[in-house]
Amino acid sequence: GENVGLHLPTLSVQEGDNSIINCAYSNSASDYFIWYKQESGKGPQFIIDIRSNMDKRQGQRVTVLLNKTVKHLSLQIAATQPGDSAVYFCAERKTNRDDKIIFGKGTRLHILP
Amino acid sequence: DSGVTQTPKHLITATGQRVTLRCSPRSGDLSVYWYQQSLDQGLQFLIQYYNGEERAKGNILERFSAQQFPDLHSELNLSSLELGDSALYFCASSRRQYGYTFGSGTRLTVV
Numbered sequence: 001g002e003n004v005g006l007h008l009p010t011l012s013v014q015e016g017d018n019s020i021i022n023c024a025y026s027n028s029a030s031d032y033f034i035w036y037k038q039e040s041g042k043g044p045q046f047i048i049d050i051r052s053n054m055d056k057r058q059g060q061r062v063t064v065l066l067n068k069t070v071k072h073l074s075l076q077i078a079a080t081q082p083g084d085s086a087v088y089f090c091a092e093r094k095t096n097r098d099d100k101i102i103f104g105k106g107t108r109l110h111i112l113p
Numbered sequence: 114d115s116g117v118t119q120t121p122k123h124l125i126t127a128t129g130q131r132v133t134l135r136c137s138p139r140s141g142d143l144s145v146y147w148y149q150q151s152l153d154q155g156l157q158f159l160i161q162y163y164n165g166e167e168r169a170k171g172n173i174l175e176r177f178s179a180q181q182f183p184d185l186h187s188e189l190n191l192s193s194l195e196l197g198d199s200a201l202y203f204c205a206s207s208r209r210q211y212g213y214t215f216g217s218g219t220r221l222t223v224v
Contacts, residue, residue: 034212043115043203043215044156089155098161098169100146101205101213105155 012110019077021107023090026071030092033066034101035075039086044103047075047088077109085111116140117216119204125222131192134219138185138206144168145187146213147179150201162187194223 013019025033031052036044050057050064050073057064063076073090087106093099116139126132138145147159158171162181173179176194181187191198199222205213 041217043117043205043217045115045215046212049212099144099207100158100161100169100171102158103148103156 009105010108010110012112013080014112015080015082017080019075019080019084019109021075021077021088021090021109023073023075023104024071025073025090025092025104027092027102028068028071029094031095032093033064033073034091034093035062035064035073036089036091036103037084037086038089038106044089049093080109080111082111082113085109115214115216117204117206117214119202119216119219121219122217123220123222125224126194128194128196128223130194130223131190132194132221134189134191134202134204134221136187136189136204136206136216138187138204139214142206142208142214143185144207145181145185146205146207147173147187147189148203148205150203150218152200156203159189191221196223199223 032049034049035047038044048059048064061078065074087108089103089106091101091103093101118137120135143164146161148156150156159173160179161169165181176192179189201218203218205215207213
């Protein structure tokens with residue numbers, strides 16, 4: 001079935017340190033795995049995605065790792081800043097006619113000064 | 114501004130009532146998706162429309178319905194409202210092979 005979930009509901013990280021947010025999924029048929037950031041009072045904002053045939057993709061200060069063997073997805077944020085405080089959702093998507101995105105429950109990232 | 118417009122931003126209504134939430138997708142996007150987000154919960158997929166036609170249905174209650182009009186804007190109708198329907202309702206739009214863009218949501222409070 002479709003089940004994208006997160007290991008930890010809250011993560012506290014010192015400003016300047018790297019953050020790692022983890023996610024487990026169960027649907028191996030997804031074509032894309034995606035990370036979204038949601039700040040208070042706003043809609044989810046796309047951060048980065050990765051195709052299912054890749055194992056790593058880098059963006060600006062962010063890296064997504066995909067381990068299909070253990071169905072694990074992670075988001076690494078380098079040099080975490082106060083503006084990174086938000087809830088982070090992993091999600092999955094197919095690219096066929098039914099291309100809805102299925103979201104996990106989210107991890108709240110707290111940045112400690 | 115993401116380009117996806119949702120109105121109203123806030124809505125307070127009584128149990129048993131009916132409300133309509135509106136979404137204008139980003140220019141050029143043919144797909145519209147509706148999601149419900151309850152307090153401290155993830156986003157639950159409700160329904161998807163593509164160019165006016167229903168394409169996928171998720172955990173949408175029978176009291177809820179949606180449609181997409183020829184100008185591609187979409188409306189989500191919630192009827193016989195219950196306290197548990199209080200939530201954030203998000204609309205997103207996309208075009209083929211591209212990611213979603215979400216609106217800022219409508220916060221519905223049922224009292």
